[in-house]
Amino acid sequence: MRDTATRRNAFYVLLLAFVAFGGIVDYYVWGSAGLVALNDFTQMVGIIALCILWLRADASVRDRPATRLSVIATILFPPAGTTIHLFQSRSKLFAFGAALLFWTGVFMAFFAGDIAGSWIVDVPTTVALGE
Secondary structure (H helix, E strand, O other): OHHHHHHHHHHHHHHHHHHHHHHHHHHHHOOOHHHHHHHHHHHHHHHHHHHHHHHHHHHHHOOOOOOHHHHHHHHHOHHHHHHHHHHHHOOHHHHHHHHHHHHHHHHHHHHHHHHHHHHHOOOOHHHHOOO
């Protein structure tokens, strides 16, 4: 049980690191439409994959399979899919809190990466303002 919980937590930490790194990469590729689109696509695929890996690991910890609905919803819109899974596998109050904390962590990781990217990469003001 501990091994699968560790794996589930590792997938979440990887998701946070991946999202933060994507925020940093945005600053490196800013101004090049093709590279920005490539980074966005990579982020989209990576976030979906890591959310599904987390979802499956969490289902394994809970000794219940992930439902088809939660997996499909995660592929289409990860916040909805993971929230559906949390509500199916936990009490309503705990599921609400877990979903809120899960996605708050993801958004905070992106903002941390975005701030780090702004410190690391010197983006000219004219590019940043779109002039």
